[in-house]
Amino acid sequence: MTVEHDSAGRVAAVVFDYGQVISEPPSAEARDRLERLGGVPAADFWSAYWAERPGYDAGGTASGYWQRVADRLGADWDPAHVQRLWAADVAAWLGICRDSAATLRRLATAGVRLALLSNAPHDLAGALRAAPxxxxxxxxxxxxxLGICKPDPAVYRHVLADLGTPAEHTLFVDDREENVLAAKRLGIDAHHYAGARELDRFLAGRLGAF
Structure with missing residues (x-):
């Protein structure tokens, strides 16, 4: 039975970020592969990678994203090389944290309503919609x-309206402090993720045993 909001103030839903909360950080092997494909010093590659990410996460195309990264790096990648970068990038974000997966299973078994709110491009979102x-x-x-990224307040308002849950009875878990603070400013009960043990303590404090 789904856990819903009631007059006693029970939790209506738990909203999770994906990257580095449910997922593992990209492995050393995955990072190395991307750096080798980038063909530039690692620091330069990651600087360009993250600088151009917001537009990609907000709905930009993969080809456009990697062209902008290339422009920053002064690189000239042919379509086959861009395809390899794209495939390596998507794969890098598909590894799952076993502890987080176990927590999600316990929550689902207890009937807790779960939702995901992730800054992610179409390529990764498509894969995650089929993720077990x-x-x-x-x-x-x-x-x-949505066409907008966390920590824009409009993202959280959209989620709350879609779920039909009050902010104060909606839990939110994210690994980025700016996203957590933005949620808290709207009255959402948010937790800055720093590991599975702290997450379980946070959830137990709101949900009791699960």
Whole structure:
């Protein structure tokens, strides 16, 4: 039975970020592969990679994203090389944290309503919509489909309206402090993710045993 809001103030839903909360950080091997494909010093590659990410996460195309990264780096990648970069990048974000997966399973078994709110491009969002670990989730919200990214307050307002849950009875878990602070400013009960143990303590404090 789904856990819903009631007059006693029970939790109406738990909204999770994906990257580095449910997912593992990209492995050393995945990072190395991307750096080798980039063909520039690692620091330069990651600087360009992250600088251009907001537009990609907000709905930009993969080809456009990698062209902008190339422009920053002064690189000239042919379409086959861009395809390899794209494939390596998507794959780098598909590894799942076993502890987080176990927590999600316990929450789902207890009937807790789950939702996802992730800054992610269309390429990754498409893969995640078929991901087994996310099957128990009631709703999946991706920045690429909304056209805006966390920590824009409009993202959180959209999620709350879609779920139909009061902010104060909606839990939110994210690994980025700016996203957590933005949620808290709207009255959402937000947790800055720093590991599975702290997450379980946070959830137990709101949900009791699960």
């Amino acid at each position: 670990v996310l099957e128990p989730f009631d709703r999946l919200f991706f920045s690429c489909e």
